[in-house]
Amino acid sequence: MPGMEPEDIHIELQEDGRLILHGDMRALLKDVKELLIDEWSIxxxxxxxxxxxPVDGERATVTYGNGVLVVALPLSVTMRPAHLTLLAHGQARGLHQGGAGHPSAWT
Known part of the structure; x- marks a missing residue:
């Protein structure tokens, strides 16, 4: 998900077992600069x-850094839905980490 900020990314695990990844916008500088090669679209x-x-969405871990989103979902006996969020740590090119309301293990 290159070019996105943590607040632009929405992750939802639904009761029926669907994992939904959604990003609102990308490439804010695309119109400002002349492109030679375009490898992803706005x-x-x-x-x-x-x-x-089935997975436990409430214990899921989400990380985002350098345009790569990683969603780790622990297995469970029953499906536990959740809406996962990201918390920003530093600049957009650094590490972003989040979870489903659990405190961060990183300080």
């Missing part, structure tokens, strides 16, 4: 994945 990002095993 605009919203949306993906839906159907999970094959």
């Amino acid at each position: 605009g919203a990002y949306h993906r839906e994945l159907q999970l094959v095993q």
Whole structure:
């Protein structure tokens, strides 16, 4: 999800086992600079994945850094839905970490 800020990324785990990844906007500087090569497009990002095993969304961990989003979902006996958020730590190119309301293990 290159070019996104943590507040632009929304992650939702639904009761039916769908993981939804959504980003609101990208490439704010795209219109300002002349592009020689364009490897990703401007605009919203949306993906839906159907999970094959139940997971605990409330214990999920989400990290984002250098345009890469990582969602770690622990297995569970039953599906536990959650809306996951990211907390910014420093500049956009650094590490961003978040969870589903649990305190960060990093200081």
